[in-house]
Amino acid sequence: MTSFNRSTSRRLKKLPQIPSVWEGDRRPLSSHQKSEDDKGDCILWVDGSQGIVRGMDVVACDAGPEAIVRTLMRAMENPHSPAKPSRPLRIVVRDREIQFYLRGVLQDLEIAIDYTPELPLIDELFRGFSEIIDNQIPDLPPQYAELLHSKAYAIWEACPWDFLQEQQIISIEINQWDIGTLYASVMGMLGMEYGILLYRSSESLKRFRAAVLKDDDTQNLEEAFLKQDCLFLTFERNSDLEDEDDDDDDDDEYEDLAELPISEISPTFGNIHPLEGLRSVLYDEEALVVHVALESLIKFVRDHRRQLSEEIFPSLSRAYRIALPESEQIKSINVNVATMPELAAELEEMAGFDTEDEEDIYDTPMFRSLRDDLIPDDSFLSLGVVSWEMLDYLQKGVKYQKAGDIKPVGDGLPVILIQTSRPKAKTVIESIEEAGGLKAICFNPGADPMGTEVYDLGLLQTKNGELFLFGEFEDDDPTHVEARRKWNQRCKNTKGYCGLIIAKGLTGASRGNPQLRDMMALFEGVSLSPQQLGIGTLQLMPELQYE
Structure with missing residues (x-):
């Protein structure tokens, strides 16, 4: 003892x-x-x-x-x-x-x-x-708790934030339980907060957006937040796991929840109303409304994922019949789901997305021609990130092209790394310099008209307006999809800035994993979306040339 x-x-x-x-x-x-x-x-x-x-x-x-x-x-x-x-x-x-x-x-x-x-x-x-x-009121009605958690994890696995921005609103017409139409806003493309906001009116949504854009005072923002009228589903890291990691000095300040396994993610449901404020509790009717809304959204995203992934927010609609829990008197209800491109355009205009500064960065003409003779066929290619510390070394130790004042936000600068032999690397670097340097990096859709394949084409744009193909990736390759998701998030953190690294050592011990001594050049540029590039879907022709 x-x-x-x-x-x-x-x-x-x-x-x-x-x-x-x-x-x-x-x-x-x-x-x-x-x-x-x-x-x-x-x-x-x-x-x-x-x-x-x-x-x-x-x-x-x-x-x-x-x-x-x-x-x-x-x-x-x-x-x-x-x-x-x-x-x-x-x-x-x-x-x-x-x-x-x-x-x-x-x-x-x-x-x-x-x-x-x-x-x-x-x-x-x-x-x-x-x-x-x-006597405590549970966060969710016990009879619906398991059902709602399963819908939440289905949303998490569907990852609608990979292709839907917050202002790209989807309407969900329910007409039941005193709810007419909900307006779903997807959070998560910025990699900061993940979830679904289900506004009870478009007016509430617009008022909140206007208030946020008008004032950055913390107290005023909190008041605007509490004046929303919506149901919500948000995701966060399990609190018990956060407690375990409190003493970990290596925790990343900008940790992205999407990089964690689903076992470490926890959903939270709740309601915000001007007269109630915030409560992380759903009552019976609210739980049914959220169930129907999430199930409808899951089906809609599954059925229209490719169209919703296009740069231009499409006009889509679909009707679904959603089954209700067996305990309910009503067995199912009809729900109409639709995109709202006009509302999305109005919200974008409110946010000032079409600014003169942006037009200056992406001036026209955007491109003169598309070539595939810049990057050697046998090159090793990867989408990754360079830490801010390593970036300092690269900027001082290799041939370097600066793009702008890059703020060190996130885990580093997103980069495309191309490794080839030393002679070929020198040729690539010289070709880029002769074209005026690197201007932009873009991933643009490509399609094979002879089949059903859809590709994600990696493009480099030089300052003289030429486009060079550096990679061709299958649109449904999970490894590439994940790499692209991280690329998009990192580019968001850096306000669009990214880089191209040319490295040697393809036939040496560092093949596929080039070290600092192998890196020969760093070209900084900006990341362009397909919409900003403005060339549409590229068609793969029989002679393997893109037009």
């Missing part, structure tokens, strides 16, 4: 001993567990003579008997107010094992440890705790 150090015993014996009887016990907060999250035991030490709680802790169910002693020590040395540090004359417990354990541990402190079948003060306290816990 573990006992106190002699110095600890001497310290505790110096506390004044008062003629009081303390009650001590450990038990679950509630007589029954409502969910797997409701785990833990509560340890209480109460001064029965004065009727005050001296110490309380909540510990894991599997915590050993030492836990009750730790709480007792705090009750003696650092008790809750208004109690003063002291040790009791007598302790009573209702558990024989706890009694014998405490007798062994406290034998030097001159405290009597007795057994009693009942602890009146603690019994009353725990009855109060249980009533509070049992």
Whole structure:
């Protein structure tokens, strides 16, 4: 049996001993567990003579008997107010094992440890705790909790934020439970917050956007946030995992939830209303509305993923019949889902997306010709990122072209790395310099008219207006899809700035993993969207030339 150090015993014996009887016990907060999250035991030490709680802790169910002693020590040395540090004359417990354990541990402190079948003060306290816990409103109605969580994870796996921006609104016409049409806004393309906002009116959505754009004062933004009228689903990292990582010095300040496994993601549902404020609780009808809205959105995204991924927000609509839980009187309802390109355009105009500065960066003519003779066929190619620290070394140690004042936001500068032999690398660098340097990097859709294949074409634009093909990727390749998602996010962080690295060493030990010494040139540029490039889908011709 573990006992106190002699110095600890001497310290505790110096506390004044008062003629009081303390009650001590450990038990679950509630007589029954409502969910797997409701785990833990509560340890209480109460001064029965004065009727005050001296110490309380909540510990894991599997915590050993030492836990009750730790709480007792705090009750003696650092008790809750208004109690003063002291040790009791007598302790009573209702558990024989706890009694014998405490007798062994406290034998030097001159405290009597007795057994009693009942602890009146603690019994009353725990009855109060249980009533509070049992009467708490759950975050989700129990009969819908599992259903809503499954829909939330289906949304997470569908990743609508990979191709839908927040202003690209999708309407969901339900006409049930006093809800007419919801207006879904998808958050996550910026890699900061992921979720779905379901506005009860387009006016509420526009008012909030206008308020955010008008004022960047924190207090005013908070007030605007609370004036929204919407239901929501958001995602965050599991709180228990965050606690485990609190001491990790390597945590990335800009960690992207999308890079975590789904097991570490937790959905949260709730409601925002001007008169209610924010509450992370859904009631029965709200839960049904959210279920129907999410199921409709999942189906719509699945059916129109390719069209929604196009740079121009398309006009689409579709009707669905959504099944309701078996407990409901109504078995299913009809729902109409549609994109709202006009509303999206209005929100973009509010945000000032079409600014003169942007037009200056992407001046016309955008391109003169498309060539595939710049990058050697046997080159190693990768989409990645260069840390800000390494970027400093590259800018000083290799042939370097600067693009602008790049703010070090995120994990680094997104780059296309092309590794080839030293002679061919020198030729590529010289060709880019002869064309005036690198202007932009773009991924543009390409299609094979002879089949069903769709490609993601990697293009380099030089400052003389020429386009060069550097890579051809299958549109449904999961590795490339993930690399592109990270590329898009990193470009968002850097306000569109990116880079091209030309490296040697294709036939050496560093093949596929070029080191700093292998890198020969860094060309900085900007990332262009297909819409900004403005050449449409490129058709692969039989002679393997793009027109």
